[in-house]
Amino acid sequence: MIKITDLEKYYRTEEVETIALNKLSIEVKEGEFVAVMGPSGCGKSTLLNILGLLDDPDGGSFVFNGIEVAGFNERKRADLRKKNIGFVFQSFNLIDELTVFENVELPLIYNNVKAADRKKRVEEVLDNLKIMHRRNHYPQQLSGGQQQRVAVARAVVNNPKLILADEPTGNLDSSNGNEVMQLLTELNEKGTTIVMVTHSEHDARYSHRIIRMLDGHSVTENILI
Amino acid sequence: MIKNFFKVAFRNLLRNKGFSFINISGLAIGMASAVLIMLWIQNETSYDQFHEKKDRIYEAWNKAEFSGKLQCWNTTPKILARSMEKDIPEIERSVRVNWPSNFLFSIGDKRLTVKGNIVDTGFLQMFSFPLVKGDPKTALNDGSSIVLTQTLAKKIFGEEDAMGKIIKIDNKDNFTVTGIAKDLPNNTRFNFEYLIPWNYLVRTGGDDSSWGNNSTRTYALLKPGVSIDAANGKLKSIKYQYTKDNDDKKWEMFLYPASRWRLYSNFTNGKEDGGLIDFVKLFAVIALFILLIACINFMNLSTARSEKRAKEVGIRKVVGAQKQSLVSQFIGESVFLAFIAGIFAIIIVQLALPAFGELTDKKLFVDYTDYKFWIYAIGFVFFTGIMAGSYPAFFLSSFNPSKVLKGTFKSANALITPRKLLVVLQFTFAIILIICTTIVKQQIDHARDRESGYAKDNLVYHYLTGDLEKNYELVKDELLSSGIAKSVTKTSAPLTQGWSDSWGFNWEGKPADDKTDFDRYVADENLGATAGLTFIKGRDFDLKKFPTDSSAMIINESAAKVMNFKDPIGQIVKDDDRPYHIVGLIKDFILQSPYYPTKPMIIEGAKNGWFSVMHIKLNGANNTADNLKRMEVIFKKYNTEYPFDCKFVDLEYAAKFKTEERTGTLAAIFAALTIFISCLGLFGLATYMAENRIKEIGVRKVLGASVTGITTLLSKDFLKLVMISFVIASPVAWWMMHQWLQDYPYRVAIQWQVFAFAGLLTFFISLLTVSYQSIKAAIANPVKSLRTE
Numbered sequence A: 001m002i003k004i005t006d007l008e009k010y011y012r013t014e015e016v017e018t019i020a021l022n023k024l025s026i027e028v029k030e031g032e033f034v035a036v037m038g039p040s041g042c043g044k045s046t047l048l049n050i051l052g053l054l055d056d057p058d059g060g061s062f063v064f065n066g067i068e069v070a071g072f073n074e075r076k077r078a079d080l081r082k083k084n085i086g087f088v089f090q091s092f093n094l095i096d097e098l099t100v101f102e103n104v105e106l107p108l109i110y111n112n113v114k115a116a117d118r119k120k121r122v123e124e125v126l127d128n129l130k131i132m133h134r135r136n137h138y139p140q141q142l143s144g145g146q147q148q149r150v151a152v153a154r155a156v157v158n159n160p161k162l163i164l165a166d167e168p169t170g171n172l173d174s175s176n177g178n179e180v181m182q183l184l185t186e187l188n189e190k191g192t193t194i195v196m197v198t199h200s201e202h203d204a205r206y207s208h209r210i211i212r213m214l215d216g217h218s219v220t221e222n223i224l225i
Numbered sequence B: 001m002i003k004n005f006f007k008v009a010f011r012n013l014l015r016n017k018g019f020s021f022i023n024i025s026g027l028a029i030g031m032a033s034a035v036l037i038m039l040w041i042q043n044e045t046s047y048d049q050f051h052e053k054k055d056r057i058y059e060a061w062n063k064a065e066f067s068g069k070l071q072c073w074n075t076t077p078k079i080l081a082r083s084m085e086k087d088i089p090e091i092e093r094s095v096r097v098n099w100p101s102n103f104l105f106s107i108g109d110k111r112l113t114v115k116g117n118i119v120d121t122g123f124l125q126m127f128s129f130p131l132v133k134g135d136p137k138t139a140l141n142d143g144s145s146i147v148l149t150q151t152l153a154k155k156i157f158g159e160e161d162a163m164g165k166i167i168k169i170d171n172k173d174n175f176t177v178t179g180i181a182k183d184l185p186n187n188t189r190f191n192f193e194y195l196i197p198w199n200y201l202v203r204t205g206g207d208d209s210s211w212g213n214n215s216t217r218t219y220a221l222l223k224p225g226v227s228i229d230a231a232n233g234k235l236k237s238i239k240y241q242y243t244k245d246n247d248d249k250k251w252e253m254f255l256y257p258a259s260r261w262r263l264y265s266n267f268t269n270g271k272e273d274g275g276l277i278d279f280v281k282l283f284a285v286i287a288l289f290i291l292l293i294a295c296i297n298f299m300n301l302s303t304a305r306s307e308k309r310a311k312e313v314g315i316r317k318v319v320g321a322q323k324q325s326l327v328s329q330f331i332g333e334s335v336f337l338a339f340i341a342g343i344f345a346i347i348i349v350q351l352a353l354p355a356f357g358e359l360t361d362k363k364l365f366v367d368y369t370d371y372k373f374w375i376y377a378i379g380f381v382f383f384t385g386i387m388a389g390s391y392p393a394f395f396l397s398s399f400n401p402s403k404v405l406k407g408t409f410k411s412a413n414a415l416i417t418p419r420k421l422l423v424v425l426q427f428t429f430a431i432i433l434i435i436c437t438t439i440v441k442q443q444i445d446h447a448r449d450r451e452s453g454y455a456k457d458n459l460v461y462h463y464l465t466g467d468l469e470k471n472y473e474l475v476k477d478e479l480l481s482s483g484i485a486k487s488v489t490k491t492s493a494p495l496t497q498g499w500s501d502s503w504g505f506n507w508e509g510k511p512a513d514d515k516t517d518f519d520r521y522v523a524d525e526n527l528g529a530t531a532g533l534t535f536i537k538g539r540d541f542d543l544k545k546f547p548t549d550s551s552a553m554i555i556n557e558s559a560a561k562v563m564n565f566k567d568p569i570g571q572i573v574k575d576d577d578r579p580y581h582i583v584g585l586i587k588d589f590i591l592q593s594p595y596y597p598t599k600p601m602i603i604e605g606a607k608n609g610w611f612s613v614m615h616i617k618l619n620g621a622n623n624t625a626d627n628l629k630r631m632e633v634i635f636k637k638y639n640t641e642y643p644f645d646c647k648f649v650d651l652e653y654a655a656k657f658k659t660e661e662r663t664g665t666l667a668a669i670f671a672a673l674t675i676f677i678s679c680l681g682l683f684g685l686a687t688y689m690a691e692n693r694i695k696e697i698g699v700r701k702v703l704g705a706s707v708t709g710i711t712t713l714l715s716k717d718f719l720k721l722v723m724i725s726f727v728i729a730s731p732v733a734w735w736m737m738h739q740w741l742q743d744y745p746y747r748v749a750i751q752w753q754v755f756a757f758a759g760l761l762t763f764f765i766s767l768l769t770v771s772y773q774s775i776k777a778a779i780a781n782p783v784k785s786l787r788t789e
Ligand SMILES: Nc1ncnc2c1ncn2[C@@H]1O[C@H](COP(=O)(O)OP(=O)(O)O)[C@@H](O)[C@H]1O
Pocket: A011, A012, A013, A018, A019, A020, A038, A039, A040, A041, A042, A043, A044, A045, A046, A047, B403, B408
């Protein structure tokens, strides 16, 4: 599903140039659950942003579902993204002005799903994730674990083929964290491909394979299954 | 999707009440000002455009050369209309409009003077002034018919039906009401309350067939589809077909279309030159600018708030929003805001209309029943919303989600470059307006303080209406003997107006090529005493002591200079061939415009006989109201039929400043509005900046920075912008005022102090505005600001 070869990404500021990704090559197969680990600043988030088509690489190739997407313009990326990819962030990133229901509904709106279908889908997902009773609350009225469940709900509501999670448990205590990991595992078992960045060896053990990164390189891969 | 946008927009609005308030009030004020100005423009540009046949209606004008310059004017010979109809096949019909001096109407024992027109019978068929009663085709056919407006009919006859009623005019002729016209709209040059047929002039000997007497307006209706150039070609030299008159003036006539009467009919040397259209354009620009300034607030505050909105943008993009849909979302939000502001703007407009009407001397109103108004209103809301929202929309929607969501995105400084530009633009405009206001005011004061050359206090005048001319001596004697008046003089015109001028004077030693134009005035006696003139040499007219003073003359200093007499007293000056001997030399006084140098002036004695006004110097020892009351009794006694209508010279003199005062007031209002809206925006920006830098301020305070130090730090960026604005505004304002002052030969010099004043004023107002937030941020307890994370 994902095949990147010699991927490069630089950040230039006035004084310095940072090499965030340095000829990184990775492959992720459909249905896999991959964890990405490595010290802070090694380029994990950068990698995820590129995989999620939020950012364009500066060099190398990125084949997504058999299509070369490096060099796609913003419009094409947005189109591909909204149909195929769901995101979960460490800091949840819910829109404060929208309710739980409205937040989860958002991807469906941008995918032009009809209102009646939207309602059905959102309720289904909220039900699955056991946050139905909070549907009319605003994000600030929820605990961190609940907020992250809403974020997961939003990521999956559109049935994406790929879910990208950037330290999804980073802001949660261990019991809430385990719940979220449980959710991701279930999704994976239903066939969704997952790439997850994490600092926690414990969480990484939920995955099939761990990619360890250092200074923009992939250094080792541990296959867990 | 739209619903979702509005939800966010509305919740945003409520969550950020302060900013919503600034945005909405700024926009509402800006929109209201623009709407008021547009109402005025709409009125000015629609003058006489409601006539069904407007495209075929023309007015006849003259063009002739005087002292080397082509002059154009629109009073024409009475004979022109019929001659035009006869000789020019393109003309379907021609209608004359004359304006009698205000007629006295008598109905039973009711008396009133009313303004109206004497017109050819086709008037109501040419112009669309609909009749509510009567037939426009026939209403003016009979020589003794009269058409009244609804208001006048009601004033005279109350609720009774006026049709068929009799009105006696000037105590002589009876007229029968044959039509009731709708009141005139507020956008026509015509200004009548009644119409009577031309035949009345013929009967009373007021008609003539002289080609030399330009005394009426002549309108022409072209046949459909004919060429105006062809008509004008034939009209050009029509005068010379009927007269042998070979004045070398190159006298021409031409037809001038209705579409240009109001806005363009200002001729310089025979060509259209500016006119009201210049004002219309200027005000259109001002309206646009005020709106722009209000929109700039919105732009600045929206983009300053970007840090808050950035997260939303990022998330929307992550879940699949295209840039384009975000752009529409943000523009939608600003249209929504403009819509709310629009509602407030309508309220403001409604409240301000009476005052604005007074200022512009017009009855303006908004016709809420007209669907077109609502179409324009909605269009205007969209225009404003898009103008205000487009820059923020593109700014906000271009955020890169991978940056904003990671939290590396920080708009630490509320003053990024485009925002600075916009603030500079606002304040440049504000400072220009302040400078202009100040200079306009100085110019008015300058002219007002100018020595008028005569004593205006307790001086009144009355037109010699009805029997006053006949009974003048009786009235005068009674006014003097009863102690009401100190001095009474009969004159040719009010002292505040010159009605006559001429270059046809002759005196000994006049150079052959001298064409100096003199103001010509006539007085019987005691003018010096009545008007309080200053005599340099000689004396006042005094018919009792010197009966020959009826052919005496008084001249002013400027005249003496032109005539180049060593001693003017005793010299003979001929007006055409009537000789006058000079008995007095007076200091110049302002007869006409206080903005122009006084002209050479001659005052002729009673022999001239052109009397139409009496001036009365009231006895200042009495109460003015008493004086007037007793005067009225005397006037009523000798002029029974006509109303007593006494005018104060000082009030009339003050009216000479009206146009300039209006310009000044308008400039002041625009200046105040601009400053207010701009400061509103500045306040918002300062608030954001203080919020954004709260942590920085905390750290600085912990490290020992003082409150003053921090206030200065936070305020100085803003004040720098105000200073840049000042540097840009000063030369622009100087140039504008320099141009404006060219119209006034008697004018103030532009002083640097005005610029200093405008700069300092703006500086302090903006200092107050930003320092409030800066001080608030500076005195906050740093422990609080550093705890938040
Ligand atoms: N927007 C940016 N501008 C400049 N440098 C950046 C930016 N984003 C990331 N970096 C740099 O790129 C490197 C990789 O960052 P990141 O992918 O966020 O690391 P990780 O997620 O593994 O902690 C870091 O050195 C970081 O400082």
